[in-house]
Amino acid sequence: MDRLKGKVALVTGGAMGIGEAICRLMAAEGARVAVTDLDDERGEAVAVAILARGGQAAYWHLDVSDEAQVRRVFSEVRQRFGPVTVLVNNAGIAGPNKPTHELSVEEFERVQAVNVRGVFLGTKHVVAQMREAGGGSIVNLSSIYGLVSAPDVPPYHASKGAVRMMTKTDALLYAADRIRVNSVHPGFIWTPMVDGFLKTQVDPVAAKAATAALHPLGHMGEADDIGWACVYLASEESKFVTGSELVVDGGYTCR
Numbered sequence: 001m002d003r004l005k006g007k008v009a010l011v012t013g014g015a016m017g018i019g020e021a022i023c024r025l026m027a028a029e030g031a032r033v034a035v036t037d038l039d040d041e042r043g044e045a046v047a048v049a050i051l052a053r054g055g056q057a058a059y060w061h062l063d064v065s066d067e068a069q070v071r072r073v074f075s076e077v078r079q080r081f082g083p084v085t086v087l088v089n090n091a092g093i094a095g096p097n098k099p100t101h102e103l104s105v106e107e108f109e110r111v112q113a114v115n116v117r118g119v120f121l122g123t124k125h126v127v128a129q130m131r132e133a134g135g136g137s138i139v140n141l142s143s144i145y146g147l148v149s150a151p152d153v154p155p156y157h158a159s160k161g162a163v164r165m166m167t168k169t170d171a172l173l174y175a176a177d178r179i180r181v182n183s184v185h186p187g188f189i190w191t192p193m194v195d196g197f198l199k200t201q202v203d204p205v206a207a208k209a210a211t212a213a214l215h216p217l218g219h220m221g222e223a224d225d226i227g228w229a230c231v232y233l234a235s236e237e238s239k240f241v242t243g244s245e246l247v248v249d250g251g252y253t254c255r
Helices: 017-028 040-052 067-081 105-133 154-177 192-198 204-213 223-234
Strands: 008-011 032-037 056-061 086-089 136-141 179-186 245-248
Touching: 008 017, 008 067, 017 032, 017 040, 017 056, 017 086, 017 223, 032 040, 032 067, 040 056, 056 067, 067 105, 086 105, 086 223, 105 136, 105 154, 105 179, 136 154, 136 223, 154 179, 179 223, 192 204, 223 245
Parallel strands: 008 032, 008 086, 032 056, 086 136, 136 179, 179 245
Antiparallel strands: none
């Protein structure tokens, strides 16, 4: 119950799926949680649910690709809860599932704006707060597709590879400040994003079964599987872990 007691956690993309699980579990472990998202109704609901369980949380509207918004929200979170000591850069979009030669520049860059620029801006604007607090933990959500690839969604794969390397660079840059930076690499987790992706397939039911079979454990993961991984990386249990890749994929990348 107290693995994150005294910590202030800011989670991007916290309104649903993996983000909701991260917010809920971190609050249950004692963190004061800033839930941020573009979906105000669902984001508010996540914060209200945490409060109803006796946790501490509040919601902020945030477009992670907009530096002015990031700067303002991070400042407001500090004023409300104190310096942010845990940042989870979770917000992300899949983008269009087209081969590279059919993508427009705008389609490609939109994915990078959220998935890559969002991580950059979050890190940029949290470092001062973590230095003030004497350290902290940044957790970046990458993907199995930051480690291996597949013949689909090129903008998404490119973005998650970038997040993996940004994580290692920042782990080196900020180690002396006692700021740890790690990436989490989920396999297919049953979330609205994955559900939406599978619905683009010719036979969504068959696609779901085939996707589950890609994982040696024989099924897709749950949002809480990733939420608990993030709790570990945010906690003092991982105090000697930085620049690492925590792979939570049911064995997908063992092949």
